[in-house]
Amino acid sequence: MDLALVTDKILLIGEGNFSFARALAVRNPPSIEPSLQSLTSRNFTATAYDIEECYSKYAEAEEIVQYLRAAGAEVLFGVDATRLERVGALKGRKWDKIAWNFPRAGKGITDQDRNILSTQLLILGFLRSAAGFLAQGSIPNVLASKKKRKRVSDEGGNADEHDAFDSDREAQPKRRQSAGGY
Numbered sequence: 001m002d003l004a005l006v007t008d009k010i011l012l013i014g015e016g017n018f019s020f021a022r023a024l025a026v027r028n029p030p031s032i033e034p035s036l037q038s039l040t041s042r043n044f045t046a047t048a049y050d051i052e053e054c055y056s057k058y059a060e061a062e063e064i065v066q067y068l069r070a071a072g073a074e075v076l077f078g079v080d081a082t083r084l085e086r087v088g089a090l091k092g093r094k095w096d097k098i099a100w101n102f103p104r105a106g107k108g109i110t111d112q113d114r115n116i117l118s119t120q121l122l123i124l125g126f127l128r129s130a131a132g133f134l135a136q137g138s139i140p141n142v143l144a145s146k147k148k149r150k151r152v153s154d155e156g157g158n159a160d161e162h163d164a165f166d167s168d169r170e171a172q173p174k175r176r177q178s179a180g181g182y
């Protein structure tokens with residue numbers, strides 16, 4: 001996941017044992033990326049597809065969920081990534097970042113092609129559903145960087161050097177103005 005702003009609202013989809021959510025919730029040491037240090041647990045919602053099976057599948061999940069809730073995070077079960085609009089607790093809300101790490105249907109399909117297709121459809125369904133829950137904001141600077149890279153290489157310069165320098169310099173003020181949903 002791209003770096004987050006302190007004010008970002010983050011929705012995590014398809015958590016397994018909720019260890020990624022916990023990693024966001026713990027107070028990170030100064031050696032960790034500074035922008036992640038002050039994320040507060042109240043800013044994120046962690047969800048799992050499983051309901052009862054979650055705790056039997058992942059022995060450590062119950063303890064982690066207790067930790068997250070005590071820290072102020074919202075934890076939801078039975079959230080289908082492809083049907084977020086059907087989840088009452090999510091209705092009418094928006095998030096700046098929506099992330100699903102390692103999306104996988106886990107249907108045990110042995111045929112490789114069918115397995116890939118099933119994952120593609122799952123991700124497509126997720127992206128379609130998640131779009132309605134993203135906050136409006138400025139478009140990530142990546143498009144501007146690509147244009148600049150093309151312009152610099154057309155002019156015969158070193159695109160990578162320019163791009164790294166320019167995107168750093170330009171991205172900061174934009175990101176402070178608005179988080180932008182993606």
Ligand SMILES: C[S@@+](CC[C@H](N)C(=O)[O-])C[C@H]1O[C@@H](n2cnc3c(N)ncnc32)[C@H](O)[C@@H]1O
Nearest residue numbers: 014015016049079080081082101102103104105
């Ligand atoms: C490979 S695991 C990754 C778990 C966790 N995100 C991680 O990074 O450790 C895939 C996860 O996707 C979940 N999943 C499968 N189908 C889903 C769906 N339709 N909606 C939400 N989650 C789903 C599974 O329950 C499982 O927890």
